[in-house]
Amino acid sequence: MRRSEAIALALLVGLLLAGCRPAPEAPTPLLPALADQADTLDRISLAQAGGKRMLVRQEGRWWIENEHWPVSRGWLDPLLVALLDARCDEPRTARPEHFARLGLVWPPTEIDPMAGMAFARPTGRLGFYFGPTPTYLYIGHPHPRGGSFVRVEGAPASCLSHADLRLPVTLSEWREPLLLDAPWWAPLEVGVAEAEAGPVQWLRPDEPAHAALWSAAASLRQIELRPAVLPLPPAQRRLHLRAADGRLKVIELRGRPERTWARVDAPEPRYAGREFRLPHDVAVALWMPLADAGASP
Template identity: 25%
Template sequence: MRRSTLAILLGFTLALAAVGAWLVANKIAQTSADLSGQLMLPGLKARLNDVTEVDVAGAEGRFTLKRVGADHWVMAEKGDYPADFGKVQRLLLALADLRAIEPKTARPDRFHFIDVEDIGPGTRGLQLTVKGPDGSAFGDMIFGKPSSVMGAAKVPRFFVRPVGQPQSWEAEADVRLERDAAQWLERDLVVISPDRFRAASVTIDGAAARISRAKPGDVFSLDGLDPGAEQVKAARLNALSVAASYLALEDVQPADKAPAGTPLGRVSFETFDGITLTLDLVSIDGQGWARIDAAFDPVIAGESRLLDPAQDAGGQPVVRPAEDARAEAGAIAARTKGWLYRLDGTRVIDLTPKRADLAEPKPAAPPAPETPTEAAPTEAAPVPPAQ
């Protein structure tokens, strides 16, 4: 082949490469012009009330939030346990406001640098899929690393990529990403001011211990304490007295599908206004789980009517009206019936002390110092007569 022909072919090849590069650059520029500063899910805001499902997937697994009413969401993988409605709503609003800032890499071999590769073992992104009633996706986005740049509006930025598309983006959204399924549930189980409790009883292996106080503001004492021989362990006793004032789940499962576990004990609490709260605790795979029940005891409530009025730390009466206490106990029982809850390990320890954890023998009194005795006077030796 002649040298001139080779030169022509080479020039033609270079020209084609230049045109191809221009086309790619122009396509990226058009894409950037289309999305930069724009909403990434432009149709979502108008269809928020039509959203019926949010799928969350990461390398650790996936879970599904399902709408079962106008303002009620559940998690399918947790036996349809109630999800945190406010948290789900904030997520959907944030996704509807997700705004593209600028395009980033479109090379799949570089997606892992910003954690926007397809979800699989070892990946660190989080995929959020928003679906409608017919199962169609209103939005399907992989959220990767948070950006180190904060916009003028002080809204967080993330690297994101629409699933199935080659272009990644830096985007802006006031979204809080939670990959732990339990963080999306209604976690609060019991919230009662510690000032309202009058007694707690713990039974472990048939042995019982009880702490109590006569009126609000008093210090709890250990029933049956021998003041002459025993003293309370104040830290453990105080921990038990407030252990049920706030209970939040770490995980949950239907009680009828849970393994039996190893019994840890039963603890019962009483408030001055008649709420009785009972926890049956078991160990499953080394973690503490509890069945929780609540009831109203009119006898306890009646006894407390004779107490002087007192207010808790929040300015509310310690002894609530009987109808309010009855309703509060009923609400707790309705919320917890049929469920087994995993509690924080420290809280389980606080809830299950044995009596020996609440009191100890008094140290022996130090011996009294000996009183020194006066030495008996000695007789002087006789002085020999002078010579």
């Protein structure tokens, strides 16, 4: 047999043998039960530096248990979507003494070896109640080339998942930042009243001088909540938002532009006995002098 024929035959045999080899196994899902129970899952525990929370689903919406406040969809929805497809793409260490280096322990170690690094992100532990007892998932540090270190409690090893699994920096960020629900995001009318019993001056939506105040009133956000210390001092300013269906919502403002607290005059439990701190960009516009805003009587 000539040398060229021998080489061709060897290549052919190699190809045939390669075709007989079993295909590599696909990476296993991190939470296989999530795909089947995504619509019925109604309880998730959350532990991050600073404390713990229990998230519960009621009437199609996620709430922070015992706070009567909705969960931020901006954080929870992307996380759940990413976890539906998250897999153990690259098995990593099975040695518990190495888990802390990857951010895969709870409570976290006192000294975080990744603290201050450019690609460091918050870590935490989530418990998914697919049954009576939770399935715990540890979300650790991100990999500098993408993906996140993860560990499912009881699994033989930790993993690098190519999914982008992000947690907020603080527990308070799990609260929905929007202070009001629809239809108050697009009010039909916005009015402002000075002091406790001042007359309401209704703004004109087509007036450029009203734009900043109108926009701020229609996009109220909270960055902190606290129990209201009763009796509250008189409100310094009141916002009146009227929906297209005629309903009226009144928000009392107290403080100053750099530190404004709002109280929502509404019967819902989430607002009862509470004040909400507004972010600076919203507060500054809400304190705009009415003369400058061009308010109309």
